[in-house]
Amino acid sequence: MPNPFEDDNRDYVALRNDEEQYSLWPQDVSVPDGWRVVYGPATRAETTDHIERAWTDMRPKSLRDGMAASDGVSV
DSSP: OOOTTSOTTSOEEEEEETTOOEEEEETTSOOOTTEEEEEEEEOHHHHHHHHHHHOOOOSOHHHHHHHHHHTTOOO
8 A cells, every 4th residue: 555645646734833833644644733725636746836835934832033133033
């Protein structure tokens, strides 16, 4: 049985958490607590492309906000 996270023959969704971090997730696997679907279902390639376009800053939101606050910049 192929790994459900690496199977090009199934549909996927993009998940995002409150820290604005993303995850590629098989469409037919329950979404874990703290995450929500923000894209899909779509092919693995389409979903991965979406995540690459959307997730341009890998730092968690709380870190970005903290750094901006210490610089005196509002986000």
